[in-house]
Amino acid sequence: MTFLPFRPSSPSLIGLALAASLGLLASATALAQSSPATTVKLDYAYYNPLSLVLKEKGLLEQDLKRKNIKVEWVLSQGSNKALEFLNARSLDFGSTAGAAAFIGKANGNPIKAIYVFSKPEWTALVVPKDSKIQSVKQLKGRRVAANRGTDPYIFLLRSLYSNGINPRSVEIVQLSHADGKTALEKGDVDAWAGLDPLMARAELESKAKLFYRNTAFNSYGVLNVREDFARQNPDTVLTVLRSYEKARQWALKNPDGLKQVLIKESKLTDAVATRQLERTDLSSSTIGTPQKVVILAAADVLKKAGVVPADTDIQVVTNSLIDPSFVNRLRSGQ
Structure with missing residues (x-):
């Protein structure tokens, strides 16, 4: 018996084969993207003292260990760098000013602001x-x-x-x-x-x-999460916020300990660390209307200056950015 090599009789067969293979590839990609995260990538920043406590104390590592999830830390030298890392998927969580997060969101960065890490007077x-x-x-x-x-x-x-x-x-x-x-x-x-x-x-x-x-x-310091990460890993997002809350409560009860962490991580003198913390309010982590008010006021100026597109609907963008649902779940004990 003679076996002849297979020759497609028409371009349509090639197209069907190609479509099938692409469909399998797309399915595999979608499956990979929807799989629970095995590593959480978040930043630490000298303008976010709670992130330094979280990193120094290993609080998140302790809370995620039981889920077999690893933690990777990335240094953010400014809100713009944190937004860049979030957009590039180098971070899952990033620390920024609220108004800076608005710029990112208005320019297509798919993030949600879900937690307030401080109310600072950090600029002048x-x-x-x-x-x-x-x-x-x-x-x-x-x-x-x-x-x-x-x-x-x-x-x-x-x-x-x-x-x-x-x-x-x-x-x-x-x-x-x-x-x-x-x-x-x-x-x-x-x-x-x-x-x-x-x-x-x-x-x-x-x-x-x-x-x-x-x-x-001065706009609030906010923790942002990539939208797709939050959608695929809601329980992990809650775990991160619980760990942040542990860091915040520890910082409020141990102001000198917080200062020592800041000194160690940022290589500051005692006097400089003291001055920074004098201008940093950690009393509330709730996110919602007050942050929206501040961001909307800043957004008007950003639109006028051409920092965000002229056709930006600042109310819609702000409402889409600020997501209190995770903090609300945290407060309700979920």
């Missing part, structure tokens, strides 16, 4: 100790360092607009928070939109002046 406008600048209006025509996409950058925009200054009349120099501090101290810029703990260091060590402060322009 800073000048060198010998600077003659005393008001926001004097920034016109000056060079100001800011890290685009972060709360200090948003703080700068809001400060300018509220004082009748178009941001285009100021030279905003894009620098990381650390490089902005260095540029200020070297005299390369006239002012800096600072961020703690770097701002506290500049204030105490080089006698920099916080010439414009406005607590209302």
Whole structure:
């Protein structure tokens, strides 16, 4: 008997075979994506003291061990980096300012803000100790360092607009928070939109002046989760928040212990850590209407400045970003 090689009689058969193989591949991919996570990737950040406690104490590792889930830690040097990592799926949970999370969401980053890790006064406008600048209006025509996409950058925009200054009349120099501090101290810029703990260091060590402060322009520190991770792993999300709550309660009961963790992780002096924590309120982790109010106020300015698309419906984006359901489940004992 002679066996002849198989030859498809028409292109349609090739198409059917290809479609079948692609269907199997898609099914396998969907199955992999819907499988429960075996590793949780979250950030730690010097502007999020609770994340430092969580990492130092191994609280999340203890809570996830019984589920055979591993923990990976990634350092975020700013809200913009945390959002970048979330968008790239390098993080499942990331720490940002609330207004910064809005920027990410408005530009297509699929995240939910699910927990408040602090209500800080972590940003202000800073000048060198010998600077003659005393008001926001004097920034016109000056060079100001800011890290685009972060709360200090948003703080700068809001400060300018509220004082009748178009941001285009100021030279905003894009620098990381650390490089902005260095540029200020070297005299390369006239002012800096600072961020703690770097701002506290500049204030105490080089006698920099916080010439414009406005607590209302500081947005809350929020923990964000990737939407698909939350959808596929709701119980793990709750476990992460329970661990965060353990860290928060420990920090409230042990303020000196919190300071020591901050000193160790951030390599700060006692005085700098003290100053940062004086400006950090950890009393509530509930997320909802107060955060929406602050974000909406910032969003108006971000839209005006072209940071988010002109056709952005800021109310819809904000409502989609803020998700209190997980904290509500936590409070109800689920």
